[in-house]
Amino acid sequence: MSLQAILGNFALILFILTIVTGVIWALDVFHFAKQRRAKADAALAEFDARQAKFQQEGVKTDNSSRARLESEILKQPTWIEYSGSFFPVIALVFVLRSFLYEPFKIPSSSMVPTLVIGDLILVNKYTYGIRLPILNKKIIEINNPQRGDVMVFKYPKDPSLDYIKRVIGVPGDKIVYRNKRLTVNGKEVSYAPLPDYLDEEHLTYSKQYVEKLPGATHRILNDERAPAYVQNPDPFPMHELCSYNLEGFACSVPAGHYFMMGDNRDNSLDSRYWGFVPDGNIVGKAFFVWMNLGDFRRIGSFK
Structure with missing residues (x-):
């Protein structure tokens, strides 16, 4: 190390x-x-x-x-x-x-609108099982991540870094993302439009939707200017379980792994690019914003 x-x-x-x-x-x-x-x-x-x-x-x-x-x-x-x-x-x-519980600070905009830069969040360390500190080895099983959970994990390419994304696919799922719309195990995910989202830092608007995953509902953003295809994905482990084309991609999630995506879909480097998250990389489930020095209204729980 x-x-x-x-x-x-x-x-x-x-x-x-x-x-x-x-x-x-x-x-x-x-x-x-x-x-x-x-x-x-x-x-x-x-x-x-x-x-x-x-x-x-x-x-x-x-x-x-x-x-x-x-x-x-x-x-x-x-x-x-x-x-x-x-x-x-x-x-x-x-x-x-x-x-x-462990505190983290949101460093990027990949989870907007759910989480924004500067949010100080709490992560539940035991909801996915008790793990040994440092080694991160699970010793007691409790729950498994579910679709829609906001999860903190060790970045597969560099485990010294902590990432936060939303669980889109659990082991055994077939995930298809075509023209910026999800299909999970052959069932199309429904979307309800919301007013455009204003990025106050860059003064730009993004299309905003309510995405209804099986068992979970949350908001996402789409940038109409961004292409639907995944640009230059890495040759990550088990990349043969994924296929890419100009409309998007399809992936089968292997056992013991999870497929993660940011809510700011066109501004997130996630499993589409660097692959699946092993169970051994899981840190915990994010559930609460306990402080944002730039906006106290951000304090509270989120889905």
Whole structure:
């Protein structure tokens, strides 16, 4: 794994910090603290003996210095104090991000109008099964992705990158996309027109529709200026399961894989170009926008 990949893998960094701070905390509780206590007890015994001698000689003593002496000896070194303070916080964040919910930021417009650039979203990490952190290996089966789910996954060409798209095809599905219209397992997906969508950043309009996948309904965008065919798809693994022509493409989704597409159909590099997403690449199901600093109205759940 390259240094860039390690730095980009926040989960790995959290894991290392949790282990390091946890080991230091445990060493302090079960070893260093006992050493400091023994040292303090010895120093206090010597202090008490000295004070008793002074009292016998009629010398006035100051017992407040006893407490200061004990406090100074028992005080944790700075590096242990900080490690012990940070360990429970880091461990809690690691557990939450690894097994429950993980935050992501939307970096592109491929999921417009559902998600826009700058949306800060939450991803459910357990709905598709419990996975080991870092390794992303599933150890407990719970649910499988369904058509229409908005899913975060490791980019098949570079697993250090997280992508977000919508599940269009599940294992065994036959996906056909001709003239910008979907057919799933021989059944045409219905579309209902909506008012054109305004891209406020580029001041351009796109055709907007409600797409009714089997079991899911959501909005999509089409750019009338973009061609229907897929331009220069990669020779991805199992690409022989897909065929392309000037009207679009057709793909059979293999076992253990998913076919992903962005809602901004003509502005999304997705499974049409780089292939199927293996189950082992799944991160979780996106379900909530918890912040968008440019538009607080974006906060809320989405389909």
